[in-house]
Amino acid sequence: MSDITLIGINHKTASVELREALAFTDEEIPRALMELKRSGHAKEVLIFSTCNRMEILFIPGHQNGVEAIMDFLVQTKKIPGEKFKQALYTHKNHQAVKHLFRVASSLDSMIVGEPQILGQVKSAYRKTVECRSSGVILNRLMHKAFSIAKKVRRETGIGDSAVSISYAAIELANKIFSDLNQRSVMLLGAGEMAELAIEHLISHGVTQIFVANRTFKNAVKLAEKFNGVAISFEERIDLLARVDIIVSSTGATDYILTATHVGKALKLRRYRPLFFIDIAVPRDIDPAINKMDNAYLYDIDDLQEIVSDNMDERKKEAMKGERLVEEAVIKFQEWLDNLDLVPTIVAIRNKIETITEMEAYKTLHTLNLKTEEEDAIKRMLQSITSKIMHDPIRFLKDTGCHRNDSFYISAARHIFNLDPLNGEDAH
Numbered sequence: 001m002s003d004i005t006l007i008g009i010n011h012k013t014a015s016v017e018l019r020e021a022l023a024f025t026d027e028e029i030p031r032a033l034m035e036l037k038r039s040g041h042a043k044e045v046l047i048f049s050t051c052n053r054m055e056i057l058f059i060p061g062h063q064n065g066v067e068a069i070m071d072f073l074v075q076t077k078k079i080p081g082e083k084f085k086q087a088l089y090t091h092k093n094h095q096a097v098k099h100l101f102r103v104a105s106s107l108d109s110m111i112v113g114e115p116q117i118l119g120q121v122k123s124a125y126r127k128t129v130e131c132r133s134s135g136v137i138l139n140r141l142m143h144k145a146f147s148i149a150k151k152v153r154r155e156t157g158i159g160d161s162a163v164s165i166s167y168a169a170i171e172l173a174n175k176i177f178s179d180l181n182q183r184s185v186m187l188l189g190a191g192e193m194a195e196l197a198i199e200h201l202i203s204h205g206v207t208q209i210f211v212a213n214r215t216f217k218n219a220v221k222l223a224e225k226f227n228g229v230a231i232s233f234e235e236r237i238d239l240l241a242r243v244d245i246i247v248s249s250t251g252a253t254d255y256i257l258t259a260t261h262v263g264k265a266l267k268l269r270r271y272r273p274l275f276f277i278d279i280a281v282p283r284d285i286d287p288a289i290n291k292m293d294n295a296y297l298y299d300i301d302d303l304q305e306i307v308s309d310n311m312d313e314r315k316k317e318a319m320k321g322e323r324l325v326e327e328a329v330i331k332f333q334e335w336l337d338n339l340d341l342v343p344t345i346v347a348i349r350n351k352i353e354t355i356t357e358m359e360a361y362k363t364l365h366t367l368n369l370k371t372e373e374e375d376a377i378k379r380m381l382q383s384i385t386s387k388i389m390h391d392p393i394r395f396l397k398d399t400g401c402h403r404n405d406s407f408y409i410s411a412a413r414h415i416f417n418l419d420p421l422n423g424e425d426a427h
Contacts, residue, residue, distance in 0.1 A: 003059070003060055003065075003092050003093055004057070004059060004092065004093050004096045004097060004137065004141065004336075005057070005058055005059070005060055005065055005066060005090070005091070005092050005096055006055055006056070006057045006058075006090070006091045006092075006096040006099055006100065007055070007056055007066060007069055007070070007088055007089065007090045007091075008048075008053060008054055008055030008056060008088065008089060009022060009053065009054055009055075009084065009087045009088055009089070010052055010053035010054075010055075010089075010108070011052040011053065011110050013087045013088070013089060014084070014087040016051075018083070018084055018087055019051070019052070019053070019054060021077060021079050021083075021084075022054045022073060022077055022079065022084060023049050023051075023054050024047055024049040024054065025049075026127075029047050029049065029124075029127050030127060030130070030131050032047055032072075032076060033045055033046075033047060033127070033128060033131040033133040034131055034133070035072070035076075036056075036058070036069070036072060036133070037131075037132075037133055039061075039068075039072075040061040040062065041058075041060070041061050041062075041065060041068040041069060041072060042058035042059060042060060042061050042065065042069070042133075043058075043059040043060070043061050043135065044058060044059040044133060044134050044135040044137060044138040045057070045058040045059070045128070045133050045134075045138075046058070046124055046125060046128040046133065046134065046138060046142070047124065047127075047128075048103075048120070048121060048124040049124075050117075050120050052109070052110055053103075055103075056069055057096070057100060057138070057141075059135070059137055059138065066090055070085070070088070093333075094329060094333060097141065097329050097332055097333070098325060098326070098329045100141065100145050101144075101145055101148050101149075101325045101328055101329060102322075102325055103117065103121065104117065104118055104121045104145040104146065104148065104149040105118075105148060105149045105152040105153070105158075105321055105324075105325060106118070106149070106152075106153075106158065106159070107152070107158075107318055107321050107322060107325065111164070112158065112311075112314050112315070112318050113158040113159040113160075113314050113317070113318070114159075115153075115159055118146070118149045118150075121142075121145065121146075121149075122146065125142045128142075136339075137336070137339075140332075140335065141332065144328060144331075144332050147328075148324060148325060148328040151324055151328075152320075152321040152324050152325065155320070155324065156317040156318070156320040156321050156324070157313065157314075157317040158314055158317045158318055158320075158321055159314075160313075160314075160317070164196070164307065165193050165196075165197075165279065165300065165303045165304065165307060166193050166194075166196035166197040166199075166200055166279075167196075167200055168303045168306045168307050168310070169197050169200075169247070169277040169279075169298065169303055170197065170200040170201060170204060171306075172275070172277075172296075172298055172303075172306070173201070173204075173245055173275055173277075174204070176273055176275050176296055177244060177245075177273070177275070179205075180201065180204045180205050180206050181204070181205030181206065181207070183206055183208075183244040183245055184206070184208035184209070184210070184242065184243045184244055184245070185198065185201055185206055185208070185209045185210070185243060185244070185245045185246070185247060186209075186210045186211075186212065186236065186239055186240075186243040186245070186246045186247070187209065187210070187211045187212070187222070187226075187228075187247050187248075188212050188213075188233075188236060188246065188247070188248040188249070188250055188256065188257075188284065189212075189213060189248060189249040189250030189251070189280065189284070190213055190218055190222055190249070191249025191250075191279055191280065193249060193279045194247045194248065194249035194277075194279050195222075197247050197277060197279070198226055198247060199226075201245065201247075202226065206245075208228075209223070209226045209227070209228030209229070210223075210228060210229050210230075210231050210239060210243060211223040211226065211228050211229070211230050211231070212230075212231050212232065212233050212235065212236045212239075213230075213233060213250075214233050214250070216230065216232060216233075219231065219232075219233075236256070236257070237257075237261050237265075240257070240261060240262065240264075240265030240269075240274070241265045241268040241269050242269075244272070244273065244274065244275065245275045245276075245277070246274070246275070246276045246277070246285075247277045247279070248276070248277065248278050248279065248280055248284040248285055249279040249280045249284070250280055250284050251280070252280070252282075252284055253282060255283070255284065255285060255286045256284045256285070257276070257284065257285045257286065257289075258286045258288075259286045259288040259289050259291075259292070262274065262286075262289045262292060262295055263292065266292060266293075266294060266295060271293065271294045272294065273294045273295075273296065274294065274295050274296070275296045276289065276295070276296065276297040276298070277298055277303075278297060278298065278299040278300070279299075279300055279303070280300075281300060283299055283300075285297055285299075287299070337409075341396055341397065341409055344396065344409050344412055344413055344418070345389075345393055345396060347413070347416070347418045348389065348392060348393075348412065348416050348418070349385070349389055351416055351418065352385050352388060352389065353382075353385055356381045356382075356384070356385055357381075360377065360378065360381055364377065392412065395408070396408060396409065396412060
C-alpha cells in the first residue's frame with residue numbers, strides 16, 4: 001500500500017526568513033517536480049509554496065522517502081538540514097489527508113476562513129498536472145480537497161465575518177449605505193490600513209475618491225494609485241458637504257475634523273449620512289461627532305472590537321468545518337483501502353476459478369459426456385466458486401470503525417498465497 005506523505009513548514013513552525021529560504025517560485029516548481037519524479041524519490045508529487053507555507057505532498061518512491069525529500073531540499077535550496085529540520089513537520093496517510101483538507105478549507109490559515117488559500121492550492125495542483133507529476137491517488141485526493149473546501153465554506157460561516165481592521169470598516173459602511181457604488185470617499189493621510197480600506201471600498205463599487213495630504217505631492221501620488229482626485233489638505237473641510245465616507249489616518253496630534261466642522265457640513269448636505277473611519281493613533285476625528293444625528297464615527301478600538309468578536313465567531317464556525325473535514329478524511333480512506341481491496345478480491349476469485357477449471361478439465365476430458373452434461377457441471381463449479389467467495393468478500397468489505405483493514409487485506413493475500421501488492425512484501 002502506498003503511503004501518502006506530506007512534509008513542510010508554515011507560519012506556526014518557521015520564521016519568515018526560513019520560509020523565504022525554503023520557498024519555491026513559480027518557475028522553480030516545474031523543475032523540482034520533474035527532478036523528484038526522475039530521481040525516483042516520489043511516484044506522485046505536488047509542491048505547495050506561499051508566503052506562509054512550503055509543503056511537499058508525495059507518494060514515496062522508496063522506503064526512505066522523507067529523508068530523500070529532505071536531502072533534495074538541502075541540495076536545491078543550498079541550506080543545511082539542521083537549519084530547518086526542527087521546523088519541518090511530517091504527516092502520513094490519515095494525518096496527511098486531514099492536513100491537506102484543513103489547509104484547502106482555510107482551517108490551518110493564519111487568518112481562519114481567508115478565501116485565497118483554495119485558489120493557491122488549485123494553482124499548485126494545476127502545475128502538478130501540467131508536469132504529469134500526479135497519478136491516481138493524488139488526482140483523487142486533490143479533487144476531494146477542493147470539494148471539502150467548498151463544502152466547509154458553503155455549510156459554515158467560516159468566511160462570513162470581517163477579521164481585518166480595514167474590512168471591518170467596509171462592513172460597517174455597507175450597513176449604513178446599501179449602495180456603495182453611489183458613494184464618494186475622502187482619504188485623509190496615507191496610512192497602510194487606510195489605503196487597504198480604500199482598496200476594499202473600490203472592490204465594493206466606490207469610484208469617486210478624493211485624497212488629501214499635508215504634502216500635496218504625496219496626495220497626487222496616492223490619487224494616481226486609486227484613480228482619484230488630489231486636493232489640498234485645507235480643502236478637506238469644504239469637501240465634507242460633498243463626500244459620504246471619510247477615511248482618516250494622519251500623524252496629527254490634534255483633531256483634524258471637529259464637531260463644528262461636521263455640524264456645518266451636515267446642515268449643508270441636508271443631514272444625509274456621513275460615515276467616518278478614524279484609523280489614526282492618536283485619533284484624527286473628534287469623538288463628539290458620534291452624538292450628532294446621521295453622523296457615524298468608528299475609531300481603531302471600535303473596529304478592533306468588531307474584529308475580535310468576528311474572530312470568536314469564526315472559531316465557532318471552524319469547529320463545524322473540522323467535523324466536515326474529519327468525515328471527508330474517513331470517506332477518502334475508505335476509497336484508498338478499496339484500491340487494495342478490489343485487486344485482492346479479483347485475485348482470490350481468479351485463483352479459485354483457475355483451480356476449479358484445471359481440475360474440471362482433468363476430469364471432464366477423460367469422460368465421454370454430452371455437451372449439456374459438461375455445461376451443467378461447469379455451471380455447478382461456478383456456483384461453488386461464488387459460494388466459496390461469498391464469505392471472504394463480505395468479511396473483507398465489511399470494514400469496522402476500529403479495524404485495520406490493511407492487515408486483513410495482507411492476511412488474505414498470504415492465506416491464498418497471492419503475489420504481494422505493489423511488488424512489496426505485504427506484512
